[in-house]
Amino acid sequence: MASEASDDQLLAARDATAGDAFALFYARHERVILAYFRRRVGSSELAADLTSETFAQALVSRRRYRPQKGGSASAWLFGVAAHVLSRSLRTGVVESRARRRLGITSLQVDDEGLEAIERLGGDGPATASLAELPADQRQAVWARVVDERDYPEIAAELRCSEAVVRKRVSRGLAVLRRQQLEEPA
Numbered sequence: 001m002a003s004e005a006s007d008d009q010l011l012a013a014r015d016a017t018a019g020d021a022f023a024l025f026y027a028r029h030e031r032v033i034l035a036y037f038r039r040r041v042g043s044s045e046l047a048a049d050l051t052s053e054t055f056a057q058a059l060v061s062r063r064r065y066r067p068q069k070g071g072s073a074s075a076w077l078f079g080v081a082a083h084v085l086s087r088s089l090r091t092g093v094v095e096s097r098a099r100r101r102l103g104i105t106s107l108q109v110d111d112e113g114l115e116a117i118e119r120l121g122g123d124g125p126a127t128a129s130l131a132e133l134p135a136d137q138r139q140a141v142w143a144r145v146v147d148e149r150d151y152p153e154i155a156a157e158l159r160c161s162e163a164v165v166r167k168r169v170s171r172g173l174a175v176l177r178r179q180q181l182e183e184p185a
Contacts, residue, residue, distance in 0.1 A: 007073030011062045022062065026055050029074060033081055039146065040085060050088060054081045078148070129176055137172035144169045 003024060013021035033054055037047035058080045065076050130138055130146075136158075143154045144165070155162045 008067040011065050011073055012067075022059055025073070029077055030055075032074075033077065036078070036081055037085065050081070050084055054084045057084060129179055130172075132179075133172050133175060137168045137175070140165050140168035141172035141176070145173075 005021065005024070007025060007028065010021040010025040030051065034047055034051050037050040037054075038044060041047055041050065054077070058077055061080070065073065067073070130142060133141065139158065140154060143149045143157070144151070151162045151165050155165045158165060
């Protein structure tokens with residue numbers, strides 16, 4: 001059954017089931033990609049456009065994905081998303097080249113859909129818990145976990161060593177774990 005297939009298998013599908021396989025891959029990752037963009041751009045409509053272009057670009061370039069080269073399909077997808085976002089920030093527009101190539105129209109999102117996207121990037125329990133951390137730990141955890149940035153990049157921004165950033169992230173995550181264990185179920 002296709003729903004039991006790994007992401008690697010879904011991206012590798014080449015026969016008549018390729019469309020269905022990619023649709024399943026899309027369904028598995030749509031929410032996390034929407035949330036990724038919502039947190040970065042602050043606009044639900046723009047997040048929806050960027051998500052649409054990301055999946056169109058992923059569909060166009062899925063044959064270039066090589067699971068044996070290391071990394072996961074979701075990491076590859078986030079790479080595509082980061083590239084789409086970078087291009088969008090550089091040009092000031094959401095490129096629709098892949099969508100046009102595939103004949104996909106721009107994603108139309110109704111008010112209910114926009115509200116759902118807002119919730120994906122909004123303040124939830126995790127964000128509230130992060131707010132309780134000391135500022136240095138909060139910055140480090142946010143940059144590493146939420147923004148998925150590398151330690152050297154964070155260290156340069158915070159003007160400290162990588163070891164210090166790693167320690168702040170470690171301590172912050174330990175506090176968050178303890179908070180989670182202490183909360184009543």
